[in-house]
Amino acid sequence: MLRKHLLYLTSDHLFAYLWQAGSLTPGPVFGADAAGLRAFALWLADGDTAPACLLADLVEEEFQRQLMPHVGGHAGRQMRRRRLHQLYRDTPYRHASVQGRASGGRRDDRVLFCALTSPAIVNPWVAAIERQGVPLEGIYSASLLSGALIRKLALAQPHLLLVTQQAGGLRESYFEAGQLKFSRLLQTAGHDGMAAGIAGETERTRQFLASIRLLERGDLLHTVILAPAAELDALRPL
Structure with missing residues (x-):
């Protein structure tokens, strides 16, 4: 390399x-x-x-999930580019990815739109x-790169919340059937305070996912925490 x-x-x-x-x-x-x-x-x-x-x-990153007509090739890419511009016209740092198709109706494409909004x-x-x-x-x-991480770790739960401590703070990323649907970064005081707030933040994220219908009643949210070895003892009671 x-x-x-x-x-x-x-x-x-x-x-x-x-x-x-x-x-x-x-x-x-x-x-x-x-x-x-x-x-x-x-x-x-x-x-x-x-x-x-x-x-x-x-922190300044936004995600939107939408259904769009199933159009392949150049025409489909152009359609998604236009929608990206409509959603995030104030930033050039934007991305769209097709995440399969809806099961009913016209079987529209499921598209994740996201952008760095600042x-x-x-x-x-x-x-x-x-x-x-x-x-x-x-x-x-x-x-977006966290999707490669869950594949590397062979994490295949239907509803997965990946929690990582990074220099920027505590990041929580939600995956449905291996596809990223939502992620947020919480600025924290540092590694020393990771265990103290993680349970509360995870519960708030679960409630948010339920409120926007990404989690339905009865869905089990598997939470995977990647942490330094020094944090493991404090995290085990969670």
Whole structure:
């Protein structure tokens, strides 16, 4: 694998990693302010021109699930692009994915639309990368990548809530039959407080999923928590 830079973006910081031979080597951390952006630009200017991947892990992310007519090929992609623009016209960081088809009626496509809704957080970092001529391979969402994680862990429960502690906070992602339907990031004080609030937040998420009819009466929500080894003893009573 060619060397790349993985740039992990939260609301407060950008963490730089060297990604090579399947492993990550931590690099500098930059604050999300004018001084941090200047330091980031200097770091890019002094480094190599290895391509970069920007991974955004932000609170400001929105998901909408809609049914759309089943249209394949270029026409279908164009239809979803138009709908994306209607839903999220104020941000370029948006995505649509078809998640199968409805079982009744016209058997419309089930489509998940999502977007990073505060482009002002992302734009300065992208601009700095482009000014330095560093190839930007893509801008990725941590929530969308979590689908690859549950497949890697062979988690196949019909209703799954994946809870992870990350630099950006506590993330809860709900999957139905292996498809991401909803994700939210809760900013927390840090790893030390993970166990204290996780039970309450998980229950609030369960109630929210029921209120928007993603969980029906009698559905069992399996919760999987990925945590550092130091947290395991505190989490076991949950």
